[in-house]
Amino acid sequence: MDTRKEISEFLTSRRARITPDQAGLPTYGNRRVPGLRRTEVAVLAGVSVPYYTRIERGDMHGVSDGVLDALARALQLDDAERTHLFDLARTAQLAVTPRRRRQPKQHVRPDVQWTLDAITGAAALAGNERLDILAANPLGHALFSDLLTDTARPANHARYVFLDPRAEAFYGDWARATAETVAILRRAAGRDPYDRDLTDLIGQLATQSETFRTLWAAHNVRFHTTALKHLRHPTVGELTLSFNRLDIAADSGLSIFTYTPEPGSKSEQAMNLLGSWAVTPGDVPAAHTTNG
Numbered sequence: 055m056d057t058r059k060e061i062s063e064f065l066t067s068r069r070a071r072i073t074p075d076q077a078g079l080p081t082y083g084n085r086r087v088p089g090l091r092r093t094e095v096a097v098l099a100g101v102s103v104p105y106y107t108r109i110e111r112g113d114m115h116g117v118s119d120g121v122l123d124a125l126a127r128a129l130q131l132d133d134a135e136r137t138h139l140f141d142l143a144r145t146a147q148l149a150v151t152p153r154r155r156r157q158p159k160q161h162v163r164p165d166v167q168w169t170l171d172a173i174t175g176a177a178a179l180a181g182n183e184r185l186d187i188l189a190a191n192p193l194g195h196a197l198f199s200d201l202l203t204d205t206a207r208p209a210n211h212a213r214y215v216f217l218d219p220r221a222e223a224f225y226g227d228w229a230r231a232t233a234e235t236v237a238i239l240r241r242a243a244g245r246d247p248y249d250r251d252l253t254d255l256i257g258q259l260a261t262q263s264e265t266f267r268t269l270w271a272a273h274n275v276r277f278h279t280t281a282l283k284h285l286r287h288p289t290v291g292e293l294t295l296s297f298n299r300l301d302i303a304a305d306s307g308l309s310i311f312t313y314t315p316e317p318g319s320k321s322e323q324a325m326n327l328l329g330s331w332a333v334t335p336g337d338v339p340a341a342h343t344t345n346g
Contacts, residue, residue, distance in 0.1 A: 055247035057146045058112025060273075064142065065110045067273045068129040069095050076130070098128035114146035134241060138275040141244040162189040166302065169310070170194070174329070175322075176314035177295070182307050183242040184252050185211040185235065193325065196332035197287065197313060200224065212239055212255065216263040226284030226292070236269040237276040244275065283313060289331070290324040 070089035074081045079094055090098075096106040101121060109117060109125070122143055126136040162180050170178045170191040177194040181187045186208040187201065195202055200221075201214040215221050215228075215235045225231040242252060259266040278299065285293045295313040302308045315321035 055243055055253060057142060057247055060244070060247070061112040061114060061142050061146060062110055064138070064273045065125075065129070068131065068135065072130055077128075095125070095128050099124040112146065114143045117143060117147070134237075134275050134277045137277075138241055138244045141241075145244075145247055160186070160188055160305075160308065162308075163305070166305070166308075166310075173312065175325075176312045177325070178313075179311045180302075180308060181211065181311060182309075183238075183245070184249070184255060185238065187211060188308075192332040193329050194313070196328050197285075197293075197325075200288075210255065211235065212259060216259050216266045220288075224286055224288075226286055232265055233269055233274070234276065234278055234281075236266060236272075237274045238278050240270070240273065241275040241277075287324070287328065290328050293321045293324055294319070295321060295325075 069092070070087065072090050073088060074090065074094065077090060077094065077098060079090075079098075092107055092110060093103050095110075096103045099106065099121070101124065106125075109121075119140075122140055123136075125131075126139060129135075131139060160182055166180060167189055170180060170189055173191055174193070177197040178191045179187050179194045179198065180189040187198070187210065188208060190198065190202060200218060201211065202209050204210075204214065204218070206213065212235050215225070215231055221231075222228045239252070239256065242249075243256065246252065256270070260270060280299070281297045283293075283295045283297045285295065287293055293315070295315055298312050298314070300310040300312065302310060315325045
């Protein structure tokens with residue numbers, strides 16, 4: 055990933071979405087663009103126009119945290135966007151540009167798998183920031199059977215969402231699912247643009263999915279820690295589940311994702327039925343516990 059280009063496109067996309075009225079600025083004459091001009095962003099951030107122009111062209115050399123904070127305020131960035139801007143700046147300011155590299159194969163520790171298996175009322179998965187799914191409890195395996203039986207390893211949520219035709223029927227709001235997935239990957243790429251596995255995944259999705267290409271070009275990022283998920287399981291039908299991400303402090307970049315029905319709801323009944331059909335831990339293919 056070209057960090058200078060990413061910075062330029064991200065900042066350009068953020069100022070394009072803010073009107074002068076939203077920024078509290080007066081408007082004069084005809085405007086060729088609906089968003090803010092570079093001069094207006096510079097005024098709002100309290101920096102010179104040439105300095106902001108240099109930044110927007112991707113040159114972050116010597117840019118302080120104070121200036122980044124000022125830009126975040128001027129562009130009305132939310133927490134995820136502000137974090138992304140700082141991640142891009144940190145990468146751009148490295149004295150030596152790292153080479154693209156393969157991340158070591160991630161293995162889910164046995165006690166993490168035990169934790170997943172101890173969760174019986176919810177589907178539970180373990181995955182990384184690339185959205186590789188590395189482990190699941192029996193109910194998780196039953197809920198996401200189409201994803202986890204993918205012959206490609208590791209199973210990957212983004213690849214399923216964009217490249218598996220069954221995904222559009224599985225997600226009650228496929229457009230939302232695709233937008234969230236791209237925003238998660240965009241943030242991961244900002245954190246580590248030299249992860250070759252992530253770069254390869256993005257390249258595959260961009261080559262094979264026009265929807266992905268369109269969403270990727272928007273440069274949206276987001277935190278995705280909790281949400282209400284509407285799913286259509288091919289066996290038990292409609293499900294409304296509470297999603298939560300629980301980061302594993304001892305394993306950097308690894309998280310547990312849970313999908314829990316409201317007690318007493320029809321979704322709980324459906325999940326109980328699904329659980330009664332779920333495979334036992336001994337029947338789950340060994341491939342779901344590692345990306346190797």
